[in-house]
Each structure stands twice: as structure tokens, then as C-alpha cells.
Amino acid sequence: MLYGRMPAPVRVRIAPSPTGDPHVGTAYIALFNYVFAKKHGGQFVLRIEDTDQTRARADSEQMIFEALRWCGLSWDEGPDVGGPYGPYRQSERSAIYRDHANILLDKGAAYRCFCTEDRLAKLRVQQQAMKASRFGYDRHCRDLDPADARARAAAGEPHVIRLKMPVEGTIAFTDMLRKEPVVREAAESDDQVLLKSDGMPTYHLANVVDDHLMKISHVVRAEEWISSTQKHVVLYDAFGWEKPQFAHMPLLRNADKSKISKRKNPVSINYYRDTGIFPQALLNFLATMGWSFGGDREKFTLDEMVSVFSWDRISLGGPVFDLAKLQHLNEQYLHEMSNEQLADALVAWRLNRDFLTRVVPLVRTRIKKLDEFLPRAEFVFTGDVDYTPVMTELRGACGQDVPAERLSAALLDFVERFEAREGFAAPALEELGRTWAEANGWKVGQAFMLLRIATTGRTASPGLFETMVVIGKEIVRRRIRQCAALLAPPKAPKAK
RNA sequence: GGCCCCAUAGUCUAGCGGUUAGGACGUCGGCCUCUCACGCCGAAAACUCGGGUUCAAGUCCCGAUGGGGUCACCA
Numbered sequence: 001m002l003y004g005r006m007p008a009p010v011r012v013r014i015a016p017s018p019t020g021d022p023h024v025g026t027a028y029i030a031l032f033n034y035v036f037a038k039k040h041g042g043q044f045v046l047r048i049e050d051t052d053q054t055r056a057r058a059d060s061e062q063m064i065f066e067a068l069r070w071c072g073l074s075w076d077e078g079p080d081v082g083g084p085y086g087p088y089r090q091s092e093r094s095a096i097y098r099d100h101a102n103i104l105l106d107k108g109a110a111y112r113c114f115c116t117e118d119r120l121a122k123l124r125v126q127q128q129a130m131k132a133s134r135f136g137y138d139r140h141c142r143d144l145d146p147a148d149a150r151a152r153a154a155a156g157e158p159h160v161i162r163l164k165m166p167v168e169g170t171i172a173f174t175d176m177l178r179k180e181p182v183v184r185e186a187a188e189s190d191d192q193v194l195l196k197s198d199g200m201p202t203y204h205l206a207n208v209v210d211d212h213l214m215k216i217s218h219v220v221r222a223e224e225w226i227s228s229t230q231k232h233v234v235l236y237d238a239f240g241w242e243k244p245q246f247a248h249m250p251l252l253r254n255a256d257k258s259k260i261s262k263r264k265n266p267v268s269i270n271y272y273r274d275t276g277i278f279p280q281a282l283l284n285f286l287a288t289m290g291w292s293f294g295g296d297r298e299k300f301t302l303d304e305m306v307s308v309f310s311w312d313r314i315s316l317g318g319p320v321f322d323l324a325k326l327q328h329l330n331e332q333y334l335h336e337m338s339n340e341q342l343a344d345a346l347v348a349w350r351l352n353r354d355f356l357t358r359v360v361p362l363v364r365t366r367i368k369k370l371d372e373f374l375p376r377a378e379f380v381f382t383g384d385v386d387y388t389p390v391m392t393e394l395r396g397a398c399g400q401d402v403p404a405e406r407l408s409a410a411l412l413d414f415v416e417r418f419e420a421r422e423g424f425a426a427p428a429l430e431e432l433g434r435t436w437a438e439a440n441g442w443k444v445g446q447a448f449m450l451l452r453i454a455t456t457g458r459t460a461s462p463g464l465f466e467t468m469v470v471i472g473k474e475i476v477r478r479r480i481r482q483c484a485a486l487l488a489p490p491k492a493p494k495a496k
Numbered sequence: 497g498g499c500c501c502c503a504u505a506g507u508c509u510a511g512c513g514g515u516u517a518g519g520a521c522g523u524c525g526g527c528c529u530c531u532c533a534c535g536c537c538g539a540a541a542a543c544u545c546g547g548g549u550u551c552a553a554g555u556c557c558c559g560a561u562g563g564g565g566u567c568a569c570c571a
Contacts, residue, residue, distance in 0.1 A: 017571045052570055117569070124568085131497055135567050160569055178501080188499050189567085196569040203571050227500055227566045250502080250564095257563055285508095288520090292509060296519045315509070318564060322507050325521045335534075 010042025011217045014068075014075075015207065017049045018060035021268035021474070022067030024321070025222065025252050025260060028286045032249060033220045034073050035287075038306040045214060046078030048089045049207070051200045056091075057422055067269040071279045072302060077214075085214040090206050097201035100209045100239070101161045101194055105146070109238035110194055112149040113141040114159045136190025137162070161195040163204070163231060163238075171230040176218075176247040176311050184230050192231050204228060208235040211244055220247045223318075224259070247311060250290050253318045260321055262419075262477070271474035272326075275383045276349050281330040289319040299332055350381055358470050362462035376462075380471055385457035385479050387486055393459050394487070397450040398442045408488035410440050410447075411454055411480050424473040429465040454483035 014030040016023070037044040046068070050056050065080055077083025087093055104110035120137070127135050141149075142164065153159055166186040174181045194205040201209070211219060226248045236243045254264040261267065266275075272282050283302055287293075292313050293300050337345065363376045379385065387394060395404060414436050418429060437447030452464050455476050461467055468476045 015571085019571075049571060055570065113569095120568085128497095134498060137568095162569095175501095182500070184499065193569050198569075200569085202569070207571090222565095223501065224565055225571095230500095248501080253564080255507085259565070288508060290508090294510090296510075298509085298520060312512095316502055317504095317509095318502070319509090320507055322521070325508060328521055331534095 008215075008217050010037055010040040011045065011215050012037050012042065012220055013045040013047050013211070013214065013216050015047045015049045015210075015221075016064050017052070017055075018064060019052070019055045019057060020060060021270060022060075022064045024267050024269055024272070024282075024286070026064065027068065027071050027073070027269055027282070028252055028289065029220065029222055029249060030068060030071075030073050031283055031286050032247075032291070034075075035302070035306050035309045036218065036220060036311075037076075039309045042217070043076040044073075045083070045085075045216070046075040046088065047210060047214070048079055048091075049203065050089060050091045051196075051202070051206055053091075053198065053200065059422075061089075063270070067273075070273055071269065071283055073283075090201070090210065093206075093210070094199060094201075096213070097195065097205055097209055098199065101201070101205065104163070104194065104235075104238055105161065107238060108146075108164070110161050110163050111142055111144065111146070111191075112153055112159045113137075113162045113191075113193075114144075114149075114152060114157055115140055134188070134190075137192075139191055142191060158197045160193045160197050162191040163194050163234065165189050165191050165231070165234060171233050173229055173233050173243070173246060175226070176245055177249070177314050177316060182226060182229070184227075186230070186234070189228075189230050189234075192228075204231050204235065208232050208239075208241075212236070212239070212241045216244050218245045218247060220249065223248045223251050249314070250316050250318045252289060253320045255320055255322075257318065257320065263481070265321055265323075266474060266478050268474045270472070271478065274472045274474055276345075277326065277330050278333050278345070281326065281333045284333075285326040285329050289321070290314055290316070299329065362466055362470060366462065379456040379458060379461070380467070383475060383478075384482065385455075387453070387457055387483060390453050390457060390459060394450070394453045394483070397453060398440075398446045404487040407450060408484040410436075411450070411484040411487070413439075414451065415477055415480050415484075418473075419477075424469060426463070426465040426469050429468060433465065451480075454480045 012033040014026065014033050016026045034044050036042075046065075048061055048064075050061070061079070065078075068075075075081065077085065077088060079086075079088040082088075090097075101110060105112070115137075119140075123138060124135070141162070149159075169186050170183050171186050171189075172181040172183040192204050193202050195201055210216075229246060229248075233243065252260040254260055256264070258264070266272070269282075273279075280301065284299060287300070287305055288298055291309075292298075292315070293305070294308060294313065334342065334345075359377050359380055362380075363373060366376055367373055374381075395407070398407060398410075414433070417432050417436055418424065421428070421432070433448060433451065434444055437444045440447060442450075448464055449459065452461050453459060455461075455464070455468055455471065457479075471479075
């Protein structure tokens with residue numbers, strides 16, 4: 001090149017972890033990565049961060065693919081589409097991480113640590129008790145003789161590999177969205193585990209190694225990562241690699257400003273799909289969370305966003321995810337559709353043969369004529385439910401003497417219980433429901449009535465758990481939570 | 497608690513030294529209308545506080561306060 005170095009091509013990535021339902025925050029960050037890549041003719045990479053074998057869920061990865069595609073975001077490289085820098089699933093890259101951990105060991109930038117989980121747990125408790133100003137690993141193994149450590153490891157002693165953080169000086173990095181560099185004392189960070197005892201890397205090692213190997217030019221991720229970035233900087237430097245540019249996006253928030261969570265908001269992309277939100281409306285809405293189009297424009301397409309996108313229109317205050325505003329935007333999209341398009345949308349949503357085939361078995365024995373179908377199955381086609389007509393039955397479902405707070409807590413507990421296990425199938429739900437009823441000391445019939453009213457808004461319904469499955473996990477979760485909140489409004493946040 | 501990030505109406509935001517502080521959601525009122533909804537018109541509603549810098553501060557600087565994040569062999 002005669003005129004100097006060409007700017008490195010823009011390569012960005014979204015790196016979801018397949019631990020549950022496809023999260024709206026994943027779509028949010030994916031959107032900005034995608035838009036930035038397209039704006040600069042770069043590539044958008046999808047990488048699956050499945051290094052935690054205890055949390056990985058079998059169906060989660062596929063759901064992430066589908067949800068992102070449903071949103072209208074497509075990736076240039078990824079586990080399912082391949083690409084020149086694969087594999088794109090971290091669980092298939094263990095050897096790479098191990099090699100790199102060894103490089104760090106050789107350089108003296110990392111060390112083997114033989115501390116047991118037990119010791120670390122005690123340490124943590126101790127620090128809490130002492131109200132220590134600094135928490136974290138005490139560097140117990142940092143000064144072990146490397147040769148001894150190697151020998152112990154070779155003898156099969158379980159261990160992890162930790163990063164040797166500098167003990168003095170400051171570490172700074174620039175963030176594209178902030179005018180001042182983010183600076184921190186190096187000693188503020190403890191010696192983070194890089195390679196776990198099962199041989200898998202932690203996020204810190206894996207993301208740095210992969211971003212470098214995959215030639216990622218810009219790391220656009222959520223603000224919750226900002227405080228671990230220092231560790232990543234140390235890693236890049238230890239390897240002698242050039243660092244990517246960082247942009248830490250604000251976190252989506254609940255109405256109370258805390259980080260968005262499923263306890264306070266529907267966070268699964270599937271909820272929005274099942275509830276009839278259009279993907280372009282969801283994306284449009286997400287785009288307005290922290291970014292503005294310019295002028296008074298707030299309705300725009302993905303392509304329009306790409307064409308005008310720039311980082312300087314990001315605002316960093318954590319945006320509250322406001323369902324009402326999303327619905328308004330969706331309404332705009334809906335109204336501009338033709339009757340034919342709207343009819344098609346309805347069909348694609350739930351008024352189709354496939355979906356009806358799932359509803360029919362629920363109600364067929366309960367109707368005499370076809371015209372009774374819809375009244376019998378109405379709650380399968382609605383989002384939120386109005387409980388006012390059944391308040392009396394709801395409060396009395398488990399006996400007149402049971403206080404509303406107790407019912408509310410039990411409902412929330414039921415949600416926690418199905419949340420804790422994989423899948424959402426009727427037999428398992430029923431079993432779960434029975435043990436839940438028993439735990440509450442309620443007759444199964446009574447307890448199920450409580451659930452029935454909460455999930456359908458009716459005192460009469462088809463088989464409860466079959467109905468839940470058809471309605472869908474996301475909507476069921478929201479209805480039960482809303483019902484619980486109605487029974488016992490959540491207390492105002494306690495003062496500290 | 498340590499550290500870091502952030503700060504315009506209830507909410508999303510515009511503003512990039514001089515504005516009657518603009519738009520949108522939501523709320524309330526009115527018009528339209530067989531009802532409802534849409535649509536249209538209108539209203540209430542914000543620069544967290546205190547110091548600087550400057551002729552001039554929502555805009556720049558410092559501090560306080562408030563909110564958030566993070567301190568795992570989770571990402």
C-alpha cells in the first residue's frame with residue numbers, strides 16, 4: 001500500500017451464552033453490532049460462549065439462532081453458517097485456550113492455583129465478615145515455584161490457571177462512547193481464573209483469545225463488562241496483541257432502573273414474538289434505547305438506521321424498557337399494513353393450521369358446535385389477562401382463610417420451580433404442580449384452581465398444564481407474575 | 497463496603513455556551529363519531545443540588561447527592 005496502512009476492516013461479534021431463553025438484551029447488543037458492521041461494510045460474527053458446562057441448556061443455542069433470525073438480524077459467520085475463523089462454538093475450541101493458557105504460563109503472566117473451592121468459599125465469607133474493602137482472591141498460590149506447580153499439575157492435582165495482575169500502577173482503556181479513558185488501579189482487580197479445573201476457559205480468557213484470533217476490530221458489548229475490561233487489557237498486553245476498540249452500551253433497565261430481569265420484565269424474545277410484536281417494531285424500539293435517529297424521527301427501518309448510524313448519537317443513561325412505548329411503535333407498523341398483510345400476519349402468528357392443531361385437542365370435547373371454539377379457547381390468543389371478573393374466586397381459591405400475600409408468594413414460587421428446570425412439557429409441569437401444591441399444604445384441586453385462574457383468567461379451562469404449554473412459557477410466566485403482583489403489590493424498595 | 501459508569505418531564509430522547517428547553521410514549525381534556533378504537537386539537541409535566549469558568553451554562557470544570565454496574569472455577 002503506497003499510502004500507508006489500510007484501516008482494519010470492521011469485524012464485530014455477538015457472543016451469547018446458551019443458558020436459557022433468547023434474551024432481549026442479546027438482540028439489543030446484536031442490533032448495534034450488526035448496524036455498525038453493515039455501516040462500514042464489515043462482518044458480523046455470531047459466537048456461542050458455551051464454556052460453562054453446568055449452565056448450558058441443550059435447546060438454547062437453537063433458540064438463539066431462531067430468535068435472532070426472527071428479529072431480522074443475520075450473521076456473516078457463526079456455528080451454523082461457518083466462516084474462516086471457526087469453530088464458532090467455544091466448547092469446540094478448548095485446545096486453543098489451553099495452548100494460550102500455557103503461553104501465559106511460560107511468559108510468567110499466569111500461574112497455577114491449587115486452592116480448593118472450599119478454601120475460596122471460606123475466604124469469601126471471611127472477607128464479607130470483615131467488611132473488607134477489597135474482595136477477591138488472596139493470591140495464595142501466586143508465588144509457588146513454577147516448577148513445583150508444574151510437577152503437582154503433572155501428578156494430577158486439580159488446579160486452575162490464574163492471571164497474574166500487576167500489583168501496582170493503573171490500567172486504562174479508551175471507550176468509543178466516553179470522552180475520558182476508563183482508568184483503574186491494577187490492584188483493584190484480583191487474579192482472575194483463566195482456565196477452570198475442568199480445562200474449560202473462563203469468559204475472560206476465551207473472549208480475548210477468540211476476539212484476537214477472529215480478528216474482531218471492535219468489541220461492542222453491555223456496560224456490565226466495563227469493570228472486567230481491565231483484565232482483558234492485561235491479557236492483550238501479556239500476549240503482545242493489539243487491542244480492539246471498545247464500546248460499552250448502556251444496560252436495558254426495569255422500571256425501577258435495575259438491570260433488566262425476568263422477574264420484572266418479559267425478557268425473552270419469544271415473549272414478544274408470541275404476543276404479536278413485529279420484529280421490525282422490536283428492533284426499531286431497541287434502537288431507540290440509547291440511540292437516536294436524528295431530527296424527530298423515531299420510526300425507521302433497520303436499513304435506514306444503518307445508513308445514518310454513528311456512535312455519537314448514543315446516550316449513556318440506562319434506558320428503561322417501556323412496554324407501552326414498544327406497543328405504540330408496533331401499532332404504527334400494524335396500521336400501515338394492508339388488510340391482506342395484516343391477515344397474513346395474523347395467520348403467521350397463531351391463526352394457522354399448525355397452531356390450531358395444538359389448540360383443538362384441548363377444547364374438542366368441550367364444544368358442541370364450531371362457534372363455541374373461540375369462547376372456549378380465548379385465553380390462548382390473548383396476552384395479558386383481566387382478573388377483575390374473577391377476583392373473588394382468585395382470592396378464595398385455596399380457602400377463605402389464605403391471605404393474598406400467601407397466594408401471591410406461592411404463585412411466584414411456582415414460576416421459580418418451572419424456571420429451574422429445562423423444557424416446558426405438560427407431564428413434568430403437572431408433577432411439579434403436585435409437589436408444589438403439597439409443599440403449600442393445599443389440596444391439588446384447590447392449588448390448581450389458583451394456577452388456572454392465574455394463567456387463564458377463568459375458573460373453567462381445559463387441562464391446566466396442556467393449556468399452559470399451548471399458551472407458551474413466556475406468556476404463562478408473565479400472567480402468573482402479574483396475577484401475583486395483583487394479589488400482593490410488591491413492596492416499595494427498602495431503604496438501605 | 498472498594499472500584500467503575502451514568503444523570504433533561506413518570507418513560508424514551510433532542511439539545512453539543514445565547515432556545516418561549518423540541519419531539520414521542522403514557523396521563524388528562526376536547527373534536528370527530530351509532531359504540532369503541534383510529535385520527536385530529538390542546539393541557540399538565542424536566543434541565544438533581546452546590547460551587548466555579550464565562551458577558552452568558554441544560555450545555556465546560558470540580559464536588560456532593562442520586563441511580564446503576566461490578567467485585568465467581570457465570571457469562
